[in-house]
Amino acid sequence: MKKVFGRPQSMKNNIFHYCAGCGHSIAHRLIAEVIDELGIRGITIGVPPAGCAVLAYNYFDIDMIEAQHGRGPAMATGIKRVLPDRVVFSYQGDGDLAAIGIAESFHAANRGENITVVFMNNAVYGMTGGQMAPTSIMGQKTTTSPMGRNNVLDGYPIKVSEIFSLLPGTAYIERCAVNSPANILKTRKAIRKAFQYQIDGHGFSLVEILSPCPTNWKMTPIESCRWIDEVMCKPFPLGVIKDLPAEAGDEQKKGDKRHAG
Amino acid sequence: MNKVLMQGNKVIGEAAIRAGCRFYAGYPITPQNELPEYMAENLRKVAGGVFIQSESEIAAIHMVAGASAAGARSMTSSSSPGISLKQEGISSLAACELPAVIVNMMRGGPGLGNICPSQGDYFQATRGGGHGDYRTIVFGPATAQELADLTMDAFDLADEYRTPVMILADGMMGQMMEPVVFKAAKPRIYPESYVMKGAGTGKSKIIRGLILDPLDMEEHNWTLDRKYQVISGKETRHEQYKTEDAELILVAYGTGARIAKGAIKRLRETGLRIGLFRPITLWPFPTNELRDLAKKIENFLVFEMSTGQMVEDVRLALQGRARIGFHGRPGGVVPTPVELANVVLRKYDRKEGLTDYY
Numbered sequence: 264m265k266k267v268f269g270r271p272q273s274m275k276n277n278i279f280h281y282c283a284g285c286g287h288s289i290a291h292r293l294i295a296e297v298i299d300e301l302g303i304r305g306i307t308i309g310v311p312p313a314g315c316a317v318l319a320y321n322y323f324d325i326d327m328i329e330a331q332h333g334r335g336p337a338m339a340t341g342i343k344r345v346l347p348d349r350v351v352f353s354y355q356g357d358g359d360l361a362a363i364g365i366a367e368s369f370h371a372a373n374r375g376e377n378i379t380v381v382f383m384n385n386a387v388y389g390m391t392g393g394q395m396a397p398t399s400i401m402g403q404k405t406t407t408s409p410m411g412r413n414n415v416l417d418g419y420p421i422k423v424s425e426i427f428s429l430l431p432g433t434a435y436i437e438r439c440a441v442n443s444p445a446n447i448l449k450t451r452k453a454i455r456k457a458f459q460y461q462i463d464g465h466g467f468s469l470v471e472i473l474s475p476c477p478t479n480w481k482m483t484p485i486e487s488c489r490w491i492d493e494v495m496c497k498p499f500p501l502g503v504i505k506d507l508p509a510e511a512g513d514e515q516k517k518g519d520k521r522h523a524g
Numbered sequence: 525m526n527k528v529l530m531q532g533n534k535v536i537g538e539a540a541i542r543a544g545c546r547f548y549a550g551y552p553i554t555p556q557n558e559l560p561e562y563m564a565e566n567l568r569k570v571a572g573g574v575f576i577q578s579e580s581e582i583a584a585i586h587m588v589a590g591a592s593a594a595g596a597r598s599m600t601s602s603s604s605p606g607i608s609l610k611q612e613g614i615s616s617l618a619a620c621e622l623p624a625v626i627v628n629m630m631r632g633g634p635g636l637g638n639i640c641p642s643q644g645d646y647f648q649a650t651r652g653g654g655h656g657d658y659r660t661i662v663f664g665p666a667t668a669q670e671l672a673d674l675t676m677d678a679f680d681l682a683d684e685y686r687t688p689v690m691i692l693a694d695g696m697m698g699q700m701m702e703p704v705v706f707k708a709a710k711p712r713i714y715p716e717s718y719v720m721k722g723a724g725t726g727k728s729k730i731i732r733g734l735i736l737d738p739l740d741m742e743e744h745n746w747t748l749d750r751k752y753q754v755i756s757g758k759e760t761r762h763e764q765y766k767t768e769d770a771e772l773i774l775v776a777y778g779t780g781a782r783i784a785k786g787a788i789k790r791l792r793e794t795g796l797r798i799g800l801f802r803p804i805t806l807w808p809f810p811t812n813e814l815r816d817l818a819k820k821i822e823n824f825l826v827f828e829m830s831t832g833q834m835v836e837d838v839r840l841a842l843q844g845r846a847r848i849g850f851h852g853r854p855g856g857v858v859p860t861p862v863e864l865a866n867v868v869l870r871k872y873d874r875k876e877g878l879t880d881y882y
Contacts, residue, residue: 306722310590320730326720328593329732331616334586337578341590341598342720344574345547349594349722367586370579
């Protein structure tokens with residue numbers, strides 16, 4: 264019988280420890296599928312974060328090296344500079360990237376390191392039990408913003424993708440979500456593009472993924488998926504935020520046309 | 525190889541490159557800036573050599589961890605406050621058993637302190653520095669020649685034991701110029717199997733320090749400890765200077781030991797037979813070698829440019845078998861050999877022995 268669906272080769276045959284309705288397992292699978300598709304399993308090195316995805320190496324069947332909290336892009340920088348022909352990505356949560364590791368992430372982006380960052384934004388610290396994240400939205404109730412996020416006391420949600428897009432070193436930034444089949448397919452496409460751009464040497468790429476955390480949001484998985492559409496997407500609108508290689512390609516095409524004309 | 529006159533910080537850079545260092549990341553801080561500057565100019569000229577001026581000390585040490593995992597001999601350097609920031613990464617290097625060389629050109633502290641030579645980071649360097657049960661090999665060079673030799677040895681030991689190695693010197697060692705001869709580097713011995721470079725067609729590899737099961741974590745701690753025991757037994761280094769006939773031994777390292785040698789020369793001219801015991805490895809501390817001296821000598825005076833840190837290791841080594849005095853000048857003060865000689869004359873009497881001791 265013809266096999267129509269199976270486990271990606273870049274995934275181990277382990278059962279995810281993630282909660283029901285969590286977006287990590289979907290994102291893991293998408294990355295693994297893209298690695299298989301591009302045929303880069305043997306040359307890819309992943310850097311998982313501190314947080315729920317710290318155990319990502321139990322699921323990916325690729326070389327992986329743990330980073331201390333927030334330091335993934337620094338570690339990925341070290342690896343990529345020594346092994347420029349390998350594909351290197353960091354996988355980071357919102358606390359990891361936008362709080363404790365904002366400096367490492369920002370400067371890796373600013374140096375235009377030829378790496379890919381997969382940024383899981385679930386607006387909450389998951390593993391530690393649902394504390395306020397730098398991306399928690401205004402009014403969001405968490406264990407450390409029990410009355411709701413208040414800008415006077417807690418500041419504002421950080422729009423990482425928009426801010427990073429201002430850096431000349433970034434090549435490609437897209438915000439996606441894994442809350443519906445259509446969005447999951449778009450996320451897969453974005454991850455594939457980010458890895459392809461790295462292979463082509465375009466520089467720093469970041470795929471932000473709005474990801475449900477039903478456990479800490481105190482919602483059902485379905486409510487969580489709906490919350491992303493109805494609430495989270497307002498401060499964090501989905502779409503391509505920056506795509507320099509594509510823009511350059513468009514310019515090139517225009518130029519070619521003019522030349523031909 | 526000809527003798528060259530070079531500044532201490534640059535000596536380390538040159539020795540590192542000759543030892544095969546191919547990755548350096550660092551952040552500016554006085555008094556070690558000449559080292560990253562040297563690497564920026566010279567490491568980038570070497571095939572495959574990478575220099576990165578990082579955004580922080582923290583980023584630098586984690587870049588080093590990544591580069592080390594990817595198979596490059598890697599180094600970072602800083603001075604006291606910056607080394608505090610690197611401790612997260614040093615702990616992680618120890619946990620993940622990744623080799624790296626870290627240079628600390630100590631300055632006055634605590635806090636921002638000042639930029640003058642000091643030895644106040646001895647505890648931090650020799651007790652591990654970061655969180656968790658681990659040790660780092662620590663060299664305390666006292667001459668530019670030793671900066672060169674020990675930097676090269678540091679890379680070899682880091683590889684052999686897959687552990688971070690620290691060069692602990694101070695602003696004076698970093699800034700002064702002395703003649704140096706660079707020895708030939710040994711060929712690197714580091715199995716490919718330790719290197720993370722992508723799984724290829726084989727089994728994937730994990731490098732991690734997170735071990736959630738307490739029994740497994742305990743075993744990892746004991747595994748590391750067994751390695752540290754081997755290092756303690758095999759890798760101690762020290763120098764004895766005029767100890768054969770000594771009635772009192774000065775114990776000092778690094779810049780402190782240079783001052784002590786000057787004091788000893790003066791004291792010997794007055795007829796006092798003073799010797800020097802100079803630990804070259806601060807961890808592992810040359811405990812047995814120092815204890816052996818206490819079989820025939822009763823008086824030991826520890827001199828440090830701190831309020832007294834290595835003196836604790838001296839007490840642990842001698843275990844009450846001798847009198848141990850202490851003289852310290854913390855905060856970036858570099859005393860003269862004359863001052864130290866006068867301290868000895870004040871505290872030591874040939875008939876009474878050390879009069880001011882623990």
